[in-house]
Amino acid sequence: MQAAPSAPSAPSVTYNVLKRREAMIAYLFIAPTLVGFLLFVVGPMIIGIGISFFKWNLLTPPVFVGLDNYTRLFSGDPRLGTIYSTTVRLAIQVIICNIGFGLFFAVLLDRKMPNFLRNFFRLSYFFPFVVSGAAVAIIWTFLFNKDLGPLNYYLGLLGVNERINWLLSSDWSPIAIIITDVWKNVGFYILVFLGGLQGISRDFYEAAEVDGATGWQQFRSITVPLLTPTILFLLVISVIGALQIFDQPNILTGGGPGDATRTIVMYIYEQGFKFFDMGYASTLALSLFVIILILTVIQFRLSRSWVFYQ
Amino acid sequence: MSTLAEQRTTTLETPIQRARKPFQFRRVLPLLILGFGSLLMIAPFVWIIQAAFGETSKAFVIPPLWFPVNPSLDNFISAFEQVPFQLFTWNTLKIATIVTIGQLITCSLAAYAFARLQFRGKNIVFFLLLSSLMIPSQVTLVPTFIIMRQLGLYNTHASLILPALISPFGVFLLRQYFLTIPAELEDAARVDGASVFTIYLRIILPLSGPVLTTLAILTFVAQWNSYIGPLIYINKIELQVITVGLTLMRGRFGAGALGPIAAGIFMAVVPVLIVFLLLQRYIIKSIVTTGIKT
Numbered sequence: 001m002q003a004a005p006s007a008p009s010a011p012s013v014t015y016n017v018l019k020r021r022e023a024m025i026a027y028l029f030i031a032p033t034l035v036g037f038l039l040f041v042v043g044p045m046i047i048g049i050g051i052s053f054f055k056w057n058l059l060t061p062p063v064f065v066g067l068d069n070y071t072r073l074f075s076g077d078p079r080l081g082t083i084y085s086t087t088v089r090l091a092i093q094v095i096i097c098n099i100g101f102g103l104f105f106a107v108l109l110d111r112k113m114p115n116f117l118r119n120f121f122r123l124s125y126f127f128p129f130v131v132s133g134a135a136v137a138i139i140w141t142f143l144f145n146k147d148l149g150p151l152n153y154y155l156g157l158l159g160v161n162e163r164i165n166w167l168l169s170s171d172w173s174p175i176a177i178i179i180t181d182v183w184k185n186v187g188f189y190i191l192v193f194l195g196g197l198q199g200i201s202r203d204f205y206e207a208a209e210v211d212g213a214t215g216w217q218q219f220r221s222i223t224v225p226l227l228t229p230t231i232l233f234l235l236v237i238s239v240i241g242a243l244q245i246f247d248q249p250n251i252l253t254g255g256g257p258g259d260a261t262r263t264i265v266m267y268i269y270e271q272g273f274k275f276f277d278m279g280y281a282s283t284l285a286l287s288l289f290v291i292i293l294i295l296t297v298i299q300f301r302l303s304r305s306w307v308f309y310q
Numbered sequence: 311m312s313t314l315a316e317q318r319t320t321t322l323e324t325p326i327q328r329a330r331k332p333f334q335f336r337r338v339l340p341l342l343i344l345g346f347g348s349l350l351m352i353a354p355f356v357w358i359i360q361a362a363f364g365e366t367s368k369a370f371v372i373p374p375l376w377f378p379v380n381p382s383l384d385n386f387i388s389a390f391e392q393v394p395f396q397l398f399t400w401n402t403l404k405i406a407t408i409v410t411i412g413q414l415i416t417c418s419l420a421a422y423a424f425a426r427l428q429f430r431g432k433n434i435v436f437f438l439l440l441s442s443l444m445i446p447s448q449v450t451l452v453p454t455f456i457i458m459r460q461l462g463l464y465n466t467h468a469s470l471i472l473p474a475l476i477s478p479f480g481v482f483l484l485r486q487y488f489l490t491i492p493a494e495l496e497d498a499a500r501v502d503g504a505s506v507f508t509i510y511l512r513i514i515l516p517l518s519g520p521v522l523t524t525l526a527i528l529t530f531v532a533q534w535n536s537y538i539g540p541l542i543y544i545n546k547i548e549l550q551v552i553t554v555g556l557t558l559m560r561g562r563f564g565a566g567a568l569g570p571i572a573a574g575i576f577m578a579v580v581p582v583l584i585v586f587l588l589l590q591r592y593i594i595k596s597i598v599t600t601g602i603k604t
Contacts, residue, residue: 022427025506029423030435032416036476041442044450044457051453058459105347108340117341123590124348127355130586130593132535134553135575138560139354142361142370142568150357150374183351191594244448247537251557265448272452273542281452289449296444 052283057276069283079259079267080284087263090174090249091242097182099234102189107223109190110197122194126187133184133247140180141167141252170260173253177261180248189234196230197223228307232299239295243288264288355579361572362386370568385573389559395574397548398555405470405551406533412475413529414522421484422510426496436485439478448538455542469543470551474533480525487521488514523592531582552578 052069056062073080109121128136143151144166152163166176204222213221246265249255255262255270264284272281356376361369362385364378369385389395423429424436454473455464463469495517496509504512515522537553544550550558556574586593 019428022506023429026423026427026429026432029419029427029510033420033439033476033478033481034435036416036473037439037442037478039457040454040473040476041445041450041478044453045445047453047456048450051456058456105344108344111340113341121344121348122594123587124351126594127583127586128351130531130535130582131579132537132553132582134535134537134556135578138556138571138575139358141560142571143354143357145370148370148372150353153372153374183354187351240444240446244446246448268448268451269538269542272455278452278456285449285452289446292446293444 048282048285051278052286054279056278058278059276062279065279069279072280073283073287082259083262083264083267086174086259086261087243087245090177090245090261090263091239093174093178094181094185094242094245095235095238097178098186098189098238099231101182101186102193102234103227103231105186106190106193106197107219109194122191125190128184129187131184134251136184137180137248137251140176140183140248144176144252167253168257170257173257173261177245177249177252180252181242181245184248189238192230192234193227196227200226225308229309232303232307236296236299239299240292243292243295358572358575361568362576364569366567366569369572385569386577389570389573389577392570393555393559393574394548395552395555395577398550398552399577401467401549402534402551402553405467406530408471409474409533410526410530412471413477413480414526416476417480417484417525418515418518418522419510420481421488422514424481424485425488426493427506439481442478443482451538451542458543464543465545465549466543467549470536470539474529477525477529480529483525484518484521487518491517520592520595523589524595527585527589527593531585534582 051062053064053066054062055065055068105125109118143149146152146163146165146168149166151166152160155164164172166172200223204226205218208218208222244265245263246269249261249263250266250269253261255266265288268281268284268288271277271284357374360375360378362378363381363383364375364385365380365382366385366388368375368379424432458464458469463472491514495513499509499513535553536551540551540554544554547558552574556571556578559571559574
């Protein structure tokens with residue numbers, strides 16, 4: 001990794017003392033991080049696995065129930081299938097929209113234009129990303145309002161005569177959540193794609209132009225292949241993020257109507273902090289962890305066949 | 311040979327030909343699309359500002375208004391009357407500041423050790439820290455809550471601050487930057503008898519302004535915006551933070567009273583907006599570099 005610091009040309013005894021002292025200092029330096037890491041990352045992971053074998057409502061002592069929570073996870077919970085399929089469907093749509101729109105706007109922004117204009121666009125797209133998900137969701141509950149919301153009003157002007165019941169219909173509420181999420185996050189994707197685009201040498205395009213390649217051909221054969229590392233990065237972190245969507249549905253729809261927009265993290269929250277079923281909530285959390293882990297590993301494996309490193 | 315030369319002249323001529331044409335729809339179209347997109351991004355904020363400063367009864371009407379009617383601070387006053395918004399703001403500010411300073415200290419110390427010092431177990435510990443980046447924070451929600459409760463920290467700000475004082479991401483970000491600082495600078499100081507801690511404090515930290523700023527911004531904004539933590543750990547209104555406070559306000563006013571809620575949103579967003587506008591070049595750069603390096 002890192003070359004050892006140049007050994008002072010002193011006798012080896014002193015050198016050993018120095019080396020030991022350096023290690024001591026290093027342990028002191030990493031101590032705060034390590035203690036926090038053990039207490040709040042490793043500890044909870046292990047405790048979580050432990051709790052998953054118990055039934056515990058926090059008020060009475062925990063009762064060991066063996067694999068009951070796991071049996072319930074795999075076969076005894078009629079809501080879980082719906083909730084996971086809602087989560088996965090929302091995640092897929094959010095990821096596709098964010099990556100698609102992100103790439104689209106990044107390519108447009110990468111063209112020649114006055115600097116003030118580019119800065120203005122970049123700022124306006126990125127700003128919602130730094131605003132809290134809670135504030136964004138509250139803003140959108142008003143925008144989505146069926147009777148007084150601006151969205152339905154302008155859709156009406158465009159000829160959509162029926163007032164859409166964005167937050168209370170099971171057809172539209174997932175779309176409302178996707179719109180809110182993309183509005184909030186697409187700026188991040190644009191910025192990362194812009195970074196990737198700036199890393200592509202102009203020479204490739206000049207060479208392609210000499211060969212008479214059209215804009216679309218250049219996009220397909222130069223831009224996209226050279227952006228595949230960026231796409232992989234965004235894909236990995238957006239899968240992790242999108243499977244954990246919580247703020248927006250919790251505030252916009254509360255998971256409803258029925259379970260139409262209830263995500264797995266909302267369900268974990270509900271089981272843990274509304275029904276106080278700590279054991280099952282931990283089991284659900286572990287199932288999400290395993291799914292995310294498997295998906296991440298699969299993505300890295302598959303990436304060997306489609307990601308192109310220069 | 312001659313054909314190649316011909317081709318070259320034609321390609322050289324194209325930009326000039328393009329420039330000569332006064333107006334080309336194809337070249338303006340991307341700008342129009344971008345402009346329409348940024349209109350969609352900005353409009354909701356404009357509408358909220360209108361509702362925050364305008365007359366309460368006119369805030370939420372059809373057709374929508376884009377400028378405040380009879381501007382006043384009435385909505386802000388009723389926001390403060392309904393919920394202790396000043397406490398929410400103070401709590402959020404306090405927590406975010408402590409967490410940010412804490413992370414700068416813990417992450418920079420650890421990052422320096424990983425970047426420069428030799429010790430047994432270095433690679434394995436670093437690998438463990440890095441792999442924890444893949445653990446979704448929501449997975450440890452329940453057990454962390456139980457730990458906090460056992461420690462007697464339920465309903466205290468410590469339950470929000472303590473877990474956030476460290477950050478594997480921060481360690482990684484700073485380590486990558488420290489590795490780019492030439493080691494010769496430190497060697498010179500070491501020859502002069504400087505201790506490891508002095509080198510860290512006097513050489514590394516002063517040279518790391520940009521990356522420390524980046525980490526500070528990312529941490530502060532994330533903490534300012536956090537929602538699920540306070541929702542779980544804080545059950546007293548006087549200890550609550552802005553994000554949950556806003557949803558409480560919505561509960562009290564009902565979905566109809568946009569004005570005061572918009573005032574609350576305005577107050578929640580403005581500090582982030584100021585930080586963002588002042589330091590945007592750090593934010594944007596950090597997003598791009600972490601995006602590429604990871």
